[in-house]
Amino acid sequence: MxxxxxxxxxxxxKQQGFTLFExxxxxxxxxxxxxxxxxxxxxFNKHKLLAQTVIQMQSQSQLxxxxxxxxxxxxxxxxxxxGTAKAMSLMRQYQGRCVQYHYAxxxxxxxxxxxxxxxxxxxxxxxxxxxxxxxxxxxxxxxxIDQWRRSYQMSDLVALHQVRVSLSLRVPASKQLRTGxxxxxxxxxxxxxxxxxxxxxxxxxxxxx
Amino acid sequence: MPLTNLPRHRQNYLHIHQNGLALIExxxxxxxxxxxxxxxxxxxxxxxxxxxxxxxxxxGNRLLDQVANQIWAYPKHYQSLxxxxxxxxxxxxxxxxxxPIAMTQAWAVYWQEEVQQRLPRGELSVLxxxxxxxxxxxxxxxxxxxxxxxxxxxxxQGVACIRLKITx
Numbered sequence: 001m002x003x004x005x006x007x008x009x010x011x012x013x014k015q016q017g018f019t020l021f022e023x024x025x026x027x028x029x030x031x032x033x034x035x036x037x038x039x040x041x042x043x044f045n046k047h048k049l050l051a052q053t054v055i056q057m058q059s060q061s062q063l064x065x066x067x068x069x070x071x072x073x074x075x076x077x078x079x080x081x082x083g084t085a086k087a088m089s090l091m092r093q094y095q096g097r098c099v100q101y102h103y104a105x106x107x108x109x110x111x112x113x114x115x116x117x118x119x120x121x122x123x124x125x126x127x128x129x130x131x132x133x134x135x136x137x138x139x140x141x142x143x144x145i146d147q148w149r150r151s152y153q154m155s156d157l158v159a160l161h162q163v164r165v166s167l168s169l170r171v172p173a174s175k176q177l178r179t180g181x182x183x184x185x186x187x188x189x190x191x192x193x194x195x196x197x198x199x200x201x202x203x204x205x206x207x208x209x
Numbered sequence: 210m211p212l213t214n215l216p217r218h219r220q221n222y223l224h225i226h227q228n229g230l231a232l233i234e235x236x237x238x239x240x241x242x243x244x245x246x247x248x249x250x251x252x253x254x255x256x257x258x259x260x261x262x263x264x265x266x267x268x269g270n271r272l273l274d275q276v277a278n279q280i281w282a283y284p285k286h287y288q289s290l291x292x293x294x295x296x297x298x299x300x301x302x303x304x305x306x307x308x309p310i311a312m313t314q315a316w317a318v319y320w321q322e323e324v325q326q327r328l329p330r331g332e333l334s335v336l337x338x339x340x341x342x343x344x345x346x347x348x349x350x351x352x353x354x355x356x357x358x359x360x361x362x363x364x365x366q367g368v369a370c371i372r373l374k375i376t377x
Contacts, residue, residue: 025232029239036246047253054260058267065271134302136282144309145282148302162282200271201278 046176053173053194060169061198064125068165071103071114071124072202079204080160083152085133088163105131110170129168129188129195136162163202168195262357266371268327269351272320273373276333276349279316280375286313328353342377349373 018026076098077091087104094101100117105128112131114124135152136145138159145161152160170193177194178187186195230238286309297318301307307315317335324331331353338346355369364370 025235029235032239033242036242040246040249043250043253047257050257051260054264058264061267061271139306142309144286145312146308147304147306149304162278198271199275201275203278203281 049174049177057171057196061196064198065200081154083135085150127170129170132166134164135160165200167198169198171196258357262355265328269371273349283309283313286310330354345377347375347377
């Protein structure tokens with residue numbers, strides 16, 4: 001192929017590659033873009049984890065309250081017979097019969113257990129870090145709670161009106177959330193779980209109504 | 210068509226336009242990418258604030274549920290809930306014998322402390338529409354500072370409110 005002298009020079013000039021300035025500039029821009037992309041991906045991932053944890057926290061607490069109250073609703077006979085801060089015994093309906101049930105906190109299994117009289121313990125509520133029960137009793141028969149106590153024993157002297165339930169639920173969460181916005185949460189000392197306090201009151205409807 | 214078949218001025222033109230990107234083009238694309246990332250960050254940051262707001266609402270609803278239960282437990286002592294006294298003794302809720310007035314005051318103090326700990330500038334109020342007697346209406350209102358909250362007829366912009374109306 002015949003080429004003129006001028007054309008050959010032009011072609012040789014265009015093939016000489018990048019200048020140092022172009023290299024530095026393009027490397028700098030590429031680095032900037034990479035930093036932005038990586039930061040964006042990390043932020044996106046963190047946001048996803050945060051959303052998952054918050055949703056799980058809310059649904060778990062609603063489910064826990066619903067499950068406990070639903071179970072306690074079918075009270076029968078003499079109702080709550082005794083209780084401590086970590087356990088409670090009561091009479092409730094089971095297949096048309098009034099049967100005694102025992103509810104207790106199982107620290108080893110991080111759960112609440114339920115046991116029918118004569119039966120075996122079964123898991124009732126999972127992912128529970130702690131449970132505290134307070135019993136609101138009326139000791140002068142004026143239909144008002146005058147004492148919140150940590151234990152209760154059924155007797156003619158006191159009437160149980162309410163049970164205050166304080167649960168601390170374990171919500172699994174990623175370590176990545178330990179910093180930033182989620183540092184407001186209470187983290188478990190050893191495990192990667194967030195502790196969600198759930199307080200609610202179980203009102204015995206058949207008292208003073 | 211091969212370049213050599215083109216006239217000289219056309220060949221030069223094509224060579225000139227195969228140089229690559231001009232600095233202004235690179236800067237422009239970088240600027241646009243930055244805007245894109247900025248929008249993305251802003252959206253995610255806003256979304257995180259929404260999550261925090263939703264958690265606050267969730268907590269507020271649970272608290273109002275407890276308040277409602279306690280109101281029913283002391284039907285003749287709503288007035289004690291209306292003006293939470295700083296003299297309320299929280300030990301009434303932990304083993305001590307207390308009369309109904311002291312008990313309602315203890316609850317009022319307990320809730321105020323809870324709200325202040327969990328919600329920014331949180332404030333719980335209990336109001337009666339006309340009289341706190343049978344047939345009246347009791348209004349339990351929870352307010353706290355929240356930038357995302359929009360203005361309503363009850364609350365101004367930046368203040369989140371949830372209310373519970375109870376017919377006595």
